[in-house]
Amino acid sequence: MEAVSDKYNAVVVAKQALTADLFIMKVKPDKPLAEFISGQYVLLGMSSNVPRRAGCEPEFKESKPDRMVLRAYSIASSGLEPGLLEFYISVVSNGALTPRLAGLQPGDRLMVGDKIRGFFTLETVPKEHKTVILAATGTGLAPYVSMMRRHAVHPYPFRFVILHGAPRSWELGYLEELRLQSRYLSRVAYVPSITRTKEDPWWTGESGRITKYFQSHLLRDKLEVELDPAKTSIFLCGNPAMIHEVGETLAPLGYTAYTTQTPGSLHTEEYW
Ligand SMILES: Cc1cc2nc3c(=O)[nH]c(=O)nc-3n(C[C@H](O)[C@H](O)[C@H](O)COP(=O)(O)OP(=O)(O)OC[C@H]3O[C@@H](n4cnc5c(N)ncnc54)[C@H](O)[C@@H]3O)c2cc1C
Ligand SMILES: NC(=O)c1ccc[n+]([C@@H]2O[C@H](COP(=O)([O-])OP(=O)(O)OC[C@H]3O[C@@H](n4cnc5c(N)ncnc54)[C@H](OP(=O)(O)O)[C@@H]3O)[C@@H](O)[C@H]2O)c1
Numbered sequence: 001m002e003a004v005s006d007k008y009n010a011v012v013v014a015k016q017a018l019t020a021d022l023f024i025m026k027v028k029p030d031k032p033l034a035e036f037i038s039g040q041y042v043l044l045g046m047s048s049n050v051p052r053r054a055g056c057e058p059e060f061k062e063s064k065p066d067r068m069v070l071r072a073y074s075i076a077s078s079g080l081e082p083g084l085l086e087f088y089i090s091v092v093s094n095g096a097l098t099p100r101l102a103g104l105q106p107g108d109r110l111m112v113g114d115k116i117r118g119f120f121t122l123e124t125v126p127k128e129h130k131t132v133i134l135a136a137t138g139t140g141l142a143p144y145v146s147m148m149r150r151h152a153v154h155p156y157p158f159r160f161v162i163l164h165g166a167p168r169s170w171e172l173g174y175l176e177e178l179r180l181q182s183r184y185l186s187r188v189a190y191v192p193s194i195t196r197t198k199e200d201p202w203w204t205g206e207s208g209r210i211t212k213y214f215q216s217h218l219l220r221d222k223l224e225v226e227l228d229p230a231k232t233s234i235f236l237c238g239n240p241a242m243i244h245e246v247g248e249t250l251a252p253l254g255y256t257a258y259t260t261q262t263p264g265s266l267h268t269e270e271y272w
Contacts, residue, residue, distance in 0.1 A: 003047065004047045004049075004067060005047045005049070005050075005109075007045075007068060008109040008110055008111050009030050009112060010027050010028060010029040010030060010085075010110055011027070011107065011108070011109050012104050012105065012106050012107065012108050012109075013027065013028045013084070013106055014026040014106055015104065015105065015106060018171065018173055019170060020091075021091040021102075022171055023088075023089055023102070024076070024087070024088050024089075024173065025087050025089060025101070026077075026084055026086050026087075027086075027110070028084055028085075029114075033085070033114060033116060034114075034116055036075060036079055036116040037116075037121045038075075038078060038079065038121060038149075039118065039122065039143040039235075039269075040074075040075060040116050040117060040118040040120070040143075041072045041116075041117050041118045042073060042075060042085070042112055042113050042115070043070045043071065043072055043073075043111075043113030043115075043117075044070070044097070044101065044110060044113070045068045045069060045070040045110065045111035046068070046100045046104075046110050047068060048063035048064060048065060048066065048067045048068075048069050049065060051100075051103070052096075052099035052103075053103050056093050056094070056095075056099040057093040058094065059096055060095060068111060069097045070097070070111070070113065071097045072117070074087075074118075074139075074140075074142035074143040074146070074237070075142070075143070075146055076088045076143075076146050077146060077149065078150040078153070080149065087142065088139045088141060088142040088145065089139060090138055118269070119260055120143055120237070120267055122147060124267070125158065126233075127157065129232060129265070130159060130232070131158060131160070131225050131231065132161075132233045132234075133160075133161045133163065133219070133232060133233070133234045133235065134147065134161070134235045134237075135162075135163040135164075135165075135210050135213070135214075135234065135236050135246065136162075136165070136210075136237045137164075137210065137237075137238035137239040137242050138166060138171070138239065139173070140237035140238020140239065140269070140271060141162075142237075143235075143237055143269065144164075144237070145174050145177070147160075148160070148188065151185065151188070152181060152184070152185060155185075158233075159187040159189075160187065160188045161191065161219070161223055161225055162178060162182075162188065162190045163193070163210045163213055164178075164190075164191070164192045164210070165193050165194075165195060165242070166192070166193075166194055166195070167195055167199070168196050168203075169192075169194055170200075172192045172194070175192055191213070191223075192205055193205070193207055193210055194206075194207055195207070195209055210242065211245050211246055211249070214227070214250060215249050227250065228254075229254045229256070233265045233266075234265060234267065235267045235269075236267070236269070237268070237269040238269075238270075238271050239271065240270040240272060247266060247268070
């Protein structure tokens with residue numbers, strides 16, 4: 001009888017641990033996927049027969065044996081490296097897939113869904129918009145890494161402000177890459193902010209949840225950004241509570257959600 005692992009169609013080619021619970025992984029599908037647009041995602045899968053990482057909490061909902069555990073992951077690579085996909089992943093201790101992905105090493109195999117998904121892309125932003133705010137918590141940064149890597153080579157016609165919130169500075173993945181890009185690309189401002197300052201007293205940068213940028217005049221005063229849905233598109237990715245709170249703050253300013261049917265200036269990707 002066929003095992004679900006027979007459906008594995010990709011190999012891990014590199015893995016970089018930022019902390020015990022946060023990693024960047026590069027994967028090479030056996031057959032290159034179709035072209036994707038920065039901001040899109042694919043499904044990754046592993047057999048439930050693979051043991052979860054030791055020390056994790058019990059599974060939120062126990063997986064049945066020999067099932068493909070599939071979850072969505074934003075692509076962090078730009079698509080300019082043919083055949084390679086990069087992912088930025090945090091381990092959810094009671095999760096089904098991430099404690100299994102955490103054990104993968106270069107050379108190990110997994111499944112990559114062959115369908116490229118999602119509309120969380122800059123191609124949907126009206127050309128007359130001058131500025132795009134890209135705001136993320138945690139690994140919600142992944143789609144913006146893809147966008148900025150593409151922007152460095154094939155510039156988009158917008159000014160970008162990237163707001164990234166993480167608990168501690170060592171959980172600000174891609175910090176150096178984005179710092180360098182914001183120096184090299186004059187129309188990119190990068191604002192990393194940490195929330196657990198007591199645990200990271202060495203950090204001298206911004207602190208506090210990224211919601212504060214939308215609930216104050218900081219964007220206008222520090223970055224000359226107008227929160228006007230006719231001029232500025234806003235992308236929010238990651239923690240759903242952040243997305244709801246920012247959405248509520250922006251609604252009185254006239255921001256409405258972008259959907260494939262309605263042309264709003266607020267684009268959201270909730271991770272759970
Ligand atoms: C479009 C899309 C793109 C995504 N891209 C990424 C990505 O690039 N990187 C990434 O790390 N994740 C990403 N996710 C989240 C990912 O799909 C999984 O939900 C996540 O990795 C947890 O999977 P799991 O099987 O380990 O946990 P599950 O078994 O699915 O969940 C266990 C419990 O944890 C909750 N939960 C799920 N995810 C999180 C989380 N991140 N933080 C806290 N609680 C959570 C669930 O609601 C549930 O209660 C994305 C989700 C979507 C919808
Ligand atoms: N133990 C670890 O070292 C570790 C490392 C990585 C991931 N993980 C686990 O992996 C999962 C996802 O981690 P993640 O880093 O992607 O995301 P996360 O843990 O949800 O946090 C990322 C950032 O989002 C902030 N945040 C939370 N709610 C918010 C809100 N309503 N508005 C604005 N900002 C908000 C957090 O601030 P606050 O600090 O104020 O909450 C934090 O700075 C979680 O289950 C996490 O526990 C654990």
